[in-house]
Amino acid sequence: DVKVTQSSRYLVKRTGEKVFLECVQDMDHENMFWYRQDPGLGLRLIYFSYDVKMKEKGDIPEGYSVSREKKERFSLILESASTNQTSMYLCASTRGPNYEQYFGPGTRLTVT
Amino acid sequence: EDQVTQSPEALRLQEGESSSLNCSYTVSGLRGLFWYRQDPGKGPEFLFTLYSAGEEKEKERLKATLTKKESFLHITAPKPEDSATYLCAVQAAAAGNKLTFGGGTRVLVKP
Numbered sequence: 001d002v003k004v005t006q007s008s009r010y011l012v013k014r015t016g017e018k019v020f021l022e023c024v025q026d027m028d029h030e031n032m033f034w035y036r037q038d039p040g041l042g043l044r045l046i047y048f049s050y051d052v053k054m055k056e057k058g059d060i061p062e063g064y065s066v067s068r069e070k071k072e073r074f075s076l077i078l079e080s081a082s083t084n085q086t087s088m089y090l091c092a093s094t095r096g097p098n099y100e101q102y103f104g105p106g107t108r109l110t111v112t
Numbered sequence: 113e114d115q116v117t118q119s120p121e122a123l124r125l126q127e128g129e130s131s132s133l134n135c136s137y138t139v140s141g142l143r144g145l146f147w148y149r150q151d152p153g154k155g156p157e158f159l160f161t162l163y164s165a166g167e168e169k170e171k172e173r174l175k176a177t178l179t180k181k182e183s184f185l186h187i188t189a190p191k192p193e194d195s196a197t198y199l200c201a202v203q204a205a206a207a208g209n210k211l212t213f214g215g216g217t218r219v220l221v222k223p
Contacts (some may be wrong), residue, residue, distance in 0.1 A: 004155075031209045033209075040215075042199075042213050042214065042215045042216065043156075043199070043201075043213040045210060045211075048209065048210070050208075050209070058210070090155050090156070092155075094209055096209060097143060097203065097208060097209055098143060098144055098161075098163075098203075099161075100146055100158045100161055101146075101158070101209075101211060102158060103148075103155035103156045103157070103158075104155050105154055105155050106153070106154060106155045108153070
């Protein structure tokens with residue numbers, strides 16, 4: 001059974017804090033993704049990674065960075081959290097093109 | 113630019129009342145179309161992948177179909193447990209692994 005896990009289900013941070021969101025997959029997938037989901041805006045891609053130490057910007061990378069030091073782990077970093085980064089963050093992984101993405105349970109981040 | 117539009121935005125059904133959800137897409141070379149189910153506060157759960165026009169996939173009360181411009185998700189005799197948001201996403205041939213998602217259809221099935 002495939003599994004993608006995220007480090008926290010709910011997180012509350014203050015403006016200006018550095019925030020780490022972690023994602024781990026146990027399917028040996030090379031490709032991993034970070035999305036945010038907001039009402040009325042749907043799922044939007046922040047960053048993705050094709051391989052260890054590789055990263056590519058998605059559609060909304062501003063204010064975020066990522067790290068992929070191990071194949072199974074993909075981290076999203078908010079260098080200085082702002083209130084407009086309050087959102088649901090979803091991690092996903094896939095075997096490759098043509099294959100479905102598997103999603104984690106999500107992290108609901110609130111920045112106050 | 114790849115675009116995905118889902119309709120309706122919301123759908124209220126009585127238990128047993130069959131209906132269809134629409135996913136219209138514009139993409140340069142479709143590699144695949146994906147359907148997901150998402151329960152409130154959870155991550156999307158994969159349902160189906162369709163690769164070419166005319167293809168159909170079924171799972172329990174759900175059936176997905178694909179044409180060159182749109183996909184339908186048919187829900188036959190729905191039950192309250194089918195209540196969820198259904199998301200459609202396309203993968204373009206030139207987009208690598210990237211998916212473009214529609215806004216989703218919220219389905220509520222009342223007993």
